[in-house]
Amino acid sequence: MADRRFLLAGLGNPGREYHLTRHNIGFxxxxHLADSHGWRIDSLKMQGLYCQGRLAGTQxxxxxxxxxxxxxxxCIRSFLDYFKIPPEHLxxxxxxxxLAPGRIKLVARGGAGGHNGIRSIIRHLGTQEFARMKIGIGRPQVNPKGGGQPVDQFVLSRMSDDERALFDQRQSVIVEAIELFVREGIDTCMNRINRR
Structure with missing residues (x-):
């Protein structure tokens, strides 16, 4: 049934130069989710690389x-429209x-919070009523003179080995949260995951 379809969208920038940057955490x-289920994200449609599968009995x-x-x-608006997926299943x-590096927070709705990808989605959907999984990357360190790496450079820089190790440790929680969202909805997901 169309109303049981879900769209899980990871944000990032295409191209090898962006592959392991902090801004590509969503990708x-x-x-990782696709790999854990043996799926391959290798089809191109409506300006997005995608795949489909079944999770908890749901497409x-x-x-x-x-x-x-x-x-x-x-891209996200095109997918929702084409596959007839309601925004509450996004x-x-x-x-x-x-958020501190490695912290995971689920929210049911809200503004862009300075994130240009979220701002674009809100603009194209005409609503802030869609769920997000925020993955913390922290802010750039400030040096003793009060300066530091600008935020735009920081998010587009590659993660350190320690950051990657932390991110790898959090993958099981991320997959658990996605499966909870599909099976039981955003409220249950927030209640169980955000307290960790």
Whole structure:
């Protein structure tokens, strides 16, 4: 049934130069979920790399918009419309600089919080009523003189080995949260995951 379809969208930028950057955490999460189920995200449709499968008896679509971060909403809106998926069955996975590295927080709705990918999705959907999984990357360190790496450079820089190890440790929680979202909805997902 169409109303039981879900879209899981990971945000990032296409191209090898962005592969392991902090801003591509969403792509990496979607890749890990696909790998854990033996799926391959290798089809191109509506400006997105995607695959489909079944999770908890439900048809799901995984997509990585290839539009670059600032235009993510174009691809996601097209997928929702084409596959007749309601916005309440959309979960967007993205980086968040206001959360400590490795922290995972689920929210049911809200503004963009300075994230250009989320801003684009809100603009194209015409609503803030869609679920997000925020994956913390922290902020750049400030040096003793009060300066530091600008945020835009920080998010587009590659993760350190320690950051990658931390991210790898959190993958099981990310997969658990996605499965909870599909099976039981965003409220249950928030209650169980956000307390950790």
């Amino acid at each position: 990496l999460c979607i890749d 799901i679509f995984l997509v990585k918009p290839q539009t670059y971060m600032n235009r993510s909403g174009e 979960l967007v996975l993205h980086d968040d600089i206001d």
